[in-house]
Amino acid sequence: MSLKLTRRNALTGAAALGAASLLPNGFSRPAAAEDTTLGVFGPLPPDPAPPGAAKFAGAEFDAWKAANGADVTYDLVAWPQLHDRMATAFASGSAPWDVMYNCGWVPEFESFLLPFVDDLPKELVDDMPGSSFSTVTWNGKSYGAIFTLSLLTLFYNKEHLDEAGLGAPPKDWDEFLRYTKELTRDGRYGFVSNYGEPAGIGGTASYWMAFLQQAGGTMYAEDGSPAFNTEAGVAALQMMIDLQEAGTDPGSISYVGINDATNVLLSGRASMMMNWPFMWKPAQDPKGSQIVGKLAASVLPAGPAGTASIDGTDAWTIGKSTKDAEKARKLIEFYLDPVIQKKQALDTGWLPIRLSVLNDPDVQAAMPLAKVVLDQAQHPYDSFVTPDYNEISQAVGTEVQKALQGQKTAAEAIAEAESLASAIIARRG
Amino acid sequence: MPSTSFERRRRRAGLLFVAPAAIVLLAILAYPIVESFILSTQSVRLVAGGVTKEWNSFGNYIRLAGDETFRRAVVNTVFFSFGEVALVVSISLAVALLLNHPLGRWGFFRIMLVIPWAIAPVANAVLWKWILNSNYGILNGLLKSLGLIEYYQVWLARPWSAFGFLLFIDVWKSVPFIALLLLAGLQRVPSSLYKAAYMDGAGRWQAFRHVTLPTMRGALAIAVVLQTIWSLRVFEIIFVLTRGGPADATVLMNFLAYRVTFNFLDIGYGAAIANIIFALTFLLAITYVWLMQPRKRRVSS
Numbered sequence: 043m044s045l046k047l048t049r050r051n052a053l054t055g056a057a058a059l060g061a062a063s064l065l066p067n068g069f070s071r072p073a074a075a076e077d078t079t080l081g082v083f084g085p086l087p088p089d090p091a092p093p094g095a096a097k098f099a100g101a102e103f104d105a106w107k108a109a110n111g112a113d114v115t116y117d118l119v120a121w122p123q124l125h126d127r128m129a130t131a132f133a134s135g136s137a138p139w140d141v142m143y144n145c146g147w148v149p150e151f152e153s154f155l156l157p158f159v160d161d162l163p164k165e166l167v168d169d170m171p172g173s174s175f176s177t178v179t180w181n182g183k184s185y186g187a188i189f190t191l192s193l194l195t196l197f198y199n200k201e202h203l204d205e206a207g208l209g210a211p212p213k214d215w216d217e218f219l220r221y222t223k224e225l226t227r228d229g230r231y232g233f234v235s236n237y238g239e240p241a242g243i244g245g246t247a248s249y250w251m252a253f254l255q256q257a258g259g260t261m262y263a264e265d266g267s268p269a270f271n272t273e274a275g276v277a278a279l280q281m282m283i284d285l286q287e288a289g290t291d292p293g294s295i296s297y298v299g300i301n302d303a304t305n306v307l308l309s310g311r312a313s314m315m316m317n318w319p320f321m322w323k324p325a326q327d328p329k330g331s332q333i334v335g336k337l338a339a340s341v342l343p344a345g346p347a348g349t350a351s352i353d354g355t356d357a358w359t360i361g362k363s364t365k366d367a368e369k370a371r372k373l374i375e376f377y378l379d380p381v382i383q384k385k386q387a388l389d390t391g392w393l394p395i396r397l398s399v400l401n402d403p404d405v406q407a408a409m410p411l412a413k414v415v416l417d418q419a420q421h422p423y424d425s426f427v428t429p430d431y432n433e434i435s436q437a438v439g440t441e442v443q444k445a446l447q448g449q450k451t452a453a454e455a456i457a458e459a460e461s462l463a464s465a466i467i468a469r470r471g
Numbered sequence: 472m473p474s475t476s477f478e479r480r481r482r483r484a485g486l487l488f489v490a491p492a493a494i495v496l497l498a499i500l501a502y503p504i505v506e507s508f509i510l511s512t513q514s515v516r517l518v519a520g521g522v523t524k525e526w527n528s529f530g531n532y533i534r535l536a537g538d539e540t541f542r543r544a545v546v547n548t549v550f551f552s553f554g555e556v557a558l559v560v561s562i563s564l565a566v567a568l569l570l571n572h573p574l575g576r577w578g579f580f581r582i583m584l585v586i587p588w589a590i591a592p593v594a595n596a597v598l599w600k601w602i603l604n605s606n607y608g609i610l611n612g613l614l615k616s617l618g619l620i621e622y623y624q625v626w627l628a629r630p631w632s633a634f635g636f637l638l639f640i641d642v643w644k645s646v647p648f649i650a651l652l653l654l655a656g657l658q659r660v661p662s663s664l665y666k667a668a669y670m671d672g673a674g675r676w677q678a679f680r681h682v683t684l685p686t687m688r689g690a691l692a693i694a695v696v697l698q699t700i701w702s703l704r705v706f707e708i709i710f711v712l713t714r715g716g717p718a719d720a721t722v723l724m725n726f727l728a729y730r731v732t733f734n735f736l737d738i739g740y741g742a743a744i745a746n747i748i749f750a751l752t753f754l755l756a757i758t759y760v761w762l763m764q765p766r767k768r769r770v771s772s
Contacts, residue, residue, distance in 0.1 A: 125733075125734070126733040126734065129517070129733055129736050130733065132517055133517060133522050133736075133738065135521060135522070150517075150736065151517070153517065153518050153520045153521075154517070154520055237717075238627075238713065238714060238716055238717070239714045239716070240714070240716060240718075241734065291605075291606075292605065292625045292628060293604070293605030293606055293625045293628070295625065295627075295628045295716075295717050296603075296605060296625050296626070296627035296628050296633075296713075296717070298711075298712070298713065298714045298716070302604075305606075306606055309606070309607075311606055362520050363520075430735070432734045432735055432736075433734070433735040433737070436730070436734070436735070440716075440718050440719050443716060443717050443718040444718040447628075447629075447630075447717060447718060449718065
């Protein structure tokens with residue numbers, strides 16, 4: 043049969059193509075009966091994005107989709123928009139996702155999530171730190187699986203410490219203050235932080251919560267009422283004030299994001315900061331870092347009660363409205379597969395949550411801080427998430443900012459923070 | 472009152488023609504306003520996989536009265552709006568006068584003027600975030616190289632400094648539009664009035680005071696009202712630069728409404744704050760419409 047390029051043939055062909063494209067699934071392959079499309083809502087890289095979104099484990103991801111008869115579509119937004127986008131979707135009753143990234147918001151969105159942790163394979167659960175389920179558990183049910191061990195640890199510039207004759211990182215609060223003072227020289231600061239954003243995990247309140255636990259305090263009593271207006275609470279804030287005076291970059295109060303403060307350390311203008319493991323990889327990239335090979339990490343300096351931290355609570359959760367809860371859970375299991383977890387660490391810099399992968403020699407060789415974070419995980423790291431976490435951390439963080447600016451004493455700020463937190467909890471009912 | 476059947480039919484036809492537009496307006500304007508007001512009188516919570524609403528007897532408005540953060544946001548907003556309007560209108564008038572001068576009529580100046588206004592709001596905020604950075608900011612570098620400061624300053628660290636810079640940035644962005652608006656007003660002043668004034672011996676200041684200003688009263692009033700409305704809507708620069716900090720020093724009502732609604736999910740309370748802003752804006756809009764109405768000339772008997 044010969045095909046001539048005529049107007050009639052062209053029109054007939056175009057009509058046939060148009061008709062075919064109107065058929066269900068258009069030109070795609072015929073769908074198998076068991077095919078499912080899972081919608082995943084999460085953060086854009088370089089935040090902890092999953093395979094297929096971030097550039098790692100692409101082949102394995104394709105293989106998983108084929109083996110499970112599932113397609114996966116990603117709806118990814120910049121990290122600061124995640125909470126508000128999810129809140130809006132839930133409020134409007136149109137959250138179209140099966141799997142959702144959550145970060146400290148599990149108690150807040152509890153009624154929209156499906157508890158699935160009990161159905162995870164035992165060998166997977168046993169391979170994760172026991173405490174990794176604490177921030178995704180509320181009212182006795184576990185709604186999420188943490189997929190990266192993200193704890194605040196101390197990052198420092200080895201070269202600066204060596205120049206100052208300080209061989210090892212600071213081990214306790216006294217050393218922390220002394221180091222900060224001694225490292226504040228030659229136009230740079232001993233310590234830098236991002237105190238510009240009061241609320242949320244990684245905001246000013248979070249840093250104070252880490253110091254609070256180091257001082258032996260806690261946020262809430264057994265009955266859920268605020269319990270931080272104590273000697274430990276005041277001591278934690280006083281430590282932050284003292285650190286400020288010892289040589290914290292004054293710009294810290296204006297840095298509203300972790301990246302603002304990270305850039306200061308990467309440019310060599312500060313010597314120490316409390317940061318998340320993600321920092322390791324960019325610090326080794328000469329395109330954006332002036333401290334390549336000079337960065338080291340250690341557990342956070344100990345307060346009167348020892349070292350303690352907070353965690354990033356990066357978790358995958360399943361929406362209640364999912365059409366296929368089992369496949370959604372299987373997708374999360376895939377994200378937590380040892381092979382994927384290893385690639386996640388090596389290619390993106392986000393540490394694995396699985397203990398076996400954290401102890402993997404390749405991971406430890408590529409990311410020496412894996413061992414540090416594991417050590418830090420041996421100590422308390424409660425992020426104190428509750429349904430009104432954002433509001434409470436906003437109130438606490440704002441009071442901490444006032445104290446850091448000298449508007450209030452540590453005791454006054456903590457007393458006011460407790461009063462505000464009590465009012466917020468009372469409104470929760 | 473329609474007196475003939477033709478008038479009645481004409482009126483009915485008119486209503487039919489207007490109806491689609493009226494329905495669309497009701498759907499996209501009136502419904503959200505009414506819904507927002509209803510929300511502001513309720514306790515709205517996200518529970519049990521949905522939104523529960525419970526009438527709370529205007530409790531959200533009562534709560535506003537005792538909310539220290541809201542009071543602070545109101546004071547900040549009032550200061551911000553007054554400062555912004557005064558600065559924007561006076562600077563814009565000066566710019567308009569310069570552009571109206573024969574030397575300033577070169578198109579290049581107008582293009583340059585429009586640039587701050589043309590930059591996308593978030594891009595503008597990010598641009599200033601870098602300019603003001605306490606470690607790498609060009610402002611610090613410039614002032615230090617000129618010997619005006621000894622050490623790099625943290626411009627956004629102190630409440631008044633942060634507030635002042637937010638005001639400056641918004642003024643920088645707002646001046647172009649208002650300047651062009653006033654320039655259009657200036658160009659409508661008949662040159663014969665100036666000639667008459669000069670023939671009567673008026674100097675430049677007297678001509679400005681007795682000819683320019685009275686003739687531009689309408690344009691100036693519109694500029695003031697529009698700028699006040701816009702100053703109530705400021706959001707991006709606060710979100711990108713300070714998040715309302717340090718210590719809530721730069722929280723304006725609009726940002727607070729966002730924070731309460733979306734960060735805290737206190738939807739009813741957030742709606743109450745948003746409605747206060749709406750009421751203020753609505754009053755200003757009425758003023759604007761009133762100013763825009765053509766004036767009837769007084770006829771002396």
